Amino acid sequence: MNEEFALALKAELAGAVVFGADIPERFHADWSGLAPVRPLALIRPNRTEEVAAALQLCNRFGVPVIPQGGLTGLAGGAQPRADGVVLSLDRMTGIEEIDTVMATMTVMAGTPLGTIQAAAEEAGLFFGLDLGARDSCTIGGNLATNAGGNRVIRFGMAREHVLGLEVVLADGTIVRSLNKMLKNNAGYDLKQFFIGSEGTLGIVTRAVLRLQGKPGAMTSAFCGCPDFDAVLALMRSARRRMGPSLTSFEVMWPSFYDFMTKGLAELRRPFSEAHGAYVLIESSGLNAEQNTELLQSVLADALEEGFISDAVLAASERDARDLWAVRESVSEYSRLMxxxxxxxxxxxxxxxxxxxxxxxxxxxxxxxxxxxxxxxxxxxxxxxxxxxxxxxxxxxxxxxxxxxxxxxxxxxxxxxxxxxxxxxxxxxxxxxxxxxxELAVMERIKRALDPNNILNTGKVLSV
Structure with a gap:
């Protein structure tokens, strides 16, 4: 490592940087399965200004910066480099404000998704983004990858949940665009450059999130379908009949359903008979009784028309958790496979x-x-x-x-x-x-915002 660079890091970020063998192993890899790599240094800033100071130095010395959130990514986006530094936002956590009138929440980028969901619920509101890794992943990582998850059919991808961002550019410039208004057409929508860019254009440090009205009830049903054509027929019917109350529509082929339910004794197997495909439907609404009745009606008609062969409707929150446990058993892959x-x-x-x-x-x-x-x-x-x-x-x-x-x-x-x-x-x-x-435009944007190619170097594009 360049000695001048190391001394400058220590001077600017005392208490927030460690080097070499002092870097904990958890920062050596993400969930992609790639071989662990020890970076030159680990920087764990506490505030945006420290992120800016770190990027200024790395840009000046031409040192690659690998941003890390909850390390739950599967594509190697947070994988370190031996010639670079890791910038972890795990200390930049916290909910700064919940505005129940504007239905917004301002958070720091290292805040876990599950924490945001719980805070929204406590405020009588609802955050629509949901992933199986909710208690491990961070909102900064969710936005950097434009995460999807279980409720995209109703609430959209991560970018649909963002009103404003604070971002630090490669040269250390802090761009504060913490808009809280749903309608704001004043020039370019700059946040969209950074959502889904995987940390290659800038580092997200804070976000203004859009919240929703809290559903009064959520109901789940597990369905066995004869084949995939029947799955599509059920989906068409559910969309038409349920409208915005259709929150999730998850499909499992027999390859997944049979392997996971046979391999994990703790999973409740909803059906004794085999089916050609399995569907988990979640419905949400303000009135629990009406919500359940609508889903029951959709399932009854689907049974009569042959779209489904059997169905189990959750009668309690515990039933719903049991049904969802089949779909979310993916966390046990390493144990089984x-x-x-x-x-x-x-x-x-x-x-x-x-x-x-x-x-x-x-x-x-x-x-x-x-x-x-x-x-x-x-x-x-x-x-x-x-x-x-x-x-x-x-x-x-x-x-x-x-x-x-x-x-x-x-x-x-x-x-x-x-x-x-x-x-x-x-x-x-x-x-x-x-x-x-399209690739040429992406490369132009990358060169404009990160001319020295220090941000997540080597990821997404070869520039």
Whole structure:
């Protein structure tokens, strides 16, 4: 490490920086499965001005900066570099204000998503973004990756929940654009440059979040469908009949449902009979009785029309948690499967059923012992695939698997990333779902905002 740079860091950020072997191992990797890397230094600022000071120095000395939030990303977006410093926002936590009139919340970027959800509920409001990693992921990371989650069909992606941002640019400039107004068309909407940019254009330090009215009740039902065509018919009916009360529409193929419910004895298996596909529907509304009656009516008609073969309606919050536990059992993958190759892709709902059938068959033809699990937020065109080749042990053929899956996604006109970002792992495949003209514009923006290429260097784009 440049001695002058190290001395300058110590002088500017005393108490907020550590070097080399003193860096805790948890900051050496994210959840992507990439091999741990020890960075040159770890900076853990307490306030925005310290972030600005860190970036000024790194920009001056040309040192890469890798921002980290809750480290729950799966694309390698928070993976360190041996020649760079890690900038963790884990100390920049806290809810600064909840405005119940404007229905906004101002938070620091390191605040966990679950903390934000709880604070909104305590204030009689509701924050619509929800992920399985809610207690670990941070809002800064959610915004940097434009996270999706379980309720996108109703409330949209992360960017739909943001009114304003405070961002630090590569040269240390602090841009405070903490707008609280729902309508504000005064020039460019600058926050959109940074939401979904994975820390390559600037570091989000604070955010003004948009809250919603708190639903009076939420009701969940688990459905068994004959096949994927029936799933699509059920989704059309639910959208038409339930309107904005349709909060989640999660689909699980037998590959996922059978593997997880057989492997985890603690999971409640809703049905004794097998079905062609499984759907978890969540409905929200102001009136609990009316909400339940509407969902019951939709399910009854779907049974009569053959869209579903069986259904279980949650009668209590505990029932709902049990039903959702099947879908959220993904946190147990490592215990059941070992090393994984995971995919988060987007496809038109019309082609998803055939895509899953073909990709699972292709895996089995190439690797007869392959475990391939398919599930996703099909109401918003998001499909997840997880694979493991038992015979390969710890040496999974990740690259060959990625070539197979992303090639098929490109041919189907889909996107290689629906909600987890590009990071390092998906960067080689970005051109499959972005045109040369789109990539050229991205590179222009990157060069304009980060001319020395210090922000999350090597992620998303090769510039």
């Amino acid at each position: 070992g090393p994984l190759t995971a995919f988060d892709v987007g496809l038109s709902s019309h082609v998803t059923g055939e895509f899953v059938r073909e990709i699972e068959a292709t895996f089995k033809a190439r690797w007869p012992d392959a475990i391939v699990l398919s599930y996703g937020h099909i109401g918003d065109s998001n499909l997840h695939l997880v694979s493991n080749i038992p015979s390969a042990g710890d040496h999974q053929p990740h690259d060959e698997i990625a070539d197979l899956v992303y090639g098929a996604v490109g041919r189907a006109g889909g996107t290689i990333s629906a909600e987890h970002g590009i990071g390092l792992l998906k960067k080689p495949y970005l051109a499959l779902t972005r045109t040369p003209e």
